[in-house]
Amino acid sequence: MDEAALKALLPGAIAARASSARLADGRAIVVIDATGLDPAAREAMEQAARAALEAHPAIAEARIAMLAAKTARRIIAVGSGKGGVGKSTLTVNLAVALARAGHKVGVVDADIHGPSVPTLLASAGERPIARDDKLMPVIGAAGIPALSMGHLAEAGQAIAWRGPMAAGALGQLIDAHWGDVELLLVDLPPGTGDIQLTMLQKYKPAGAVIVSSPQDLALIDARRAAALFELGKVPLLGLVENMAGYACPHCGEISDPFGAGGVEAAAAEMGVPFLGRVPLAMAIRTGGDAGTPSAATDSAEGQAFAAIAARVAARLTEIG
């Protein structure tokens, strides 16, 4: 069922407000504009939409995200306990998936030691210009505006900023001309250092997403990152498991090189929502290297990112 067919299942007044709709594995994910509705009307609309969708035999479950237009920009921090778990990959793909669902999204790459957003969004080598003492974001792949430490340094040059300088540079990336961007996704460096603390104290994220691979060691560090956000009173939107389950390109057999289900179990144990899992997939890495994010496609990987984006959007609505 395509988007139009899904929307056609909704009562007219609701369909007019549906900004995106997709169906994967029997699960429908629909984003509805809740601007101007009071809480009771919003709840009623959500229930009516769910009932209409779940009445269809092809839809086992309907997930509805009711989003109200807000002019205030919200910062979403994406963190991880350790590097190499796919934090930057998730940040960029989440941004693309959220943009596809109708959100105005920007990306700040706060990873000063390993900036990778320029590559992931095919904007390496571009230099942001300044206007009125503020930076103008670079427009990357899929039209996503972004600013990275990597855009400010010469390519291939090591960035050896000390804490305070790095924190100052981060400020320039965040206090830039973000225009109508509503959700600013910040790709934090791994761990719990200076940048993360500055972020919490000065820029007060509306919520944080934590990424982990299923390995025990990554999970222990992810718990530490979660504890830092909780200490800073930043609501945890949830945990994402990345590099889960590898489908053999030859025989299709699914194997779990780093274990399976560990992140979901950890989320349950921590009392934090589990936002979903992203498979270990060659296409995600090659898309990253080429600056063509998988989330811009309708592939299985793209759908995984779309599902996570829908849950992030729903969580944002939930926490208000």
Ligand SMILES: Nc1ncnc2c1ncn2[C@@H]1O[C@H](COP(=O)(O)OP(=O)(O)O)[C@@H](O)[C@H]1O
């Ligand atoms: N789900 C995935 N499937 C395949 N490769 C992935 C996946 N997630 C990340 N990678 C690859 O793993 C490497 C590290 O990812 P990256 O996003 O840079 O991690 P981090 O920002 O946490 O250091 C990159 O080469 C990236 O393309």
Ligand SMILES: [Mg+2]
């Ligand atoms: Mg990174």
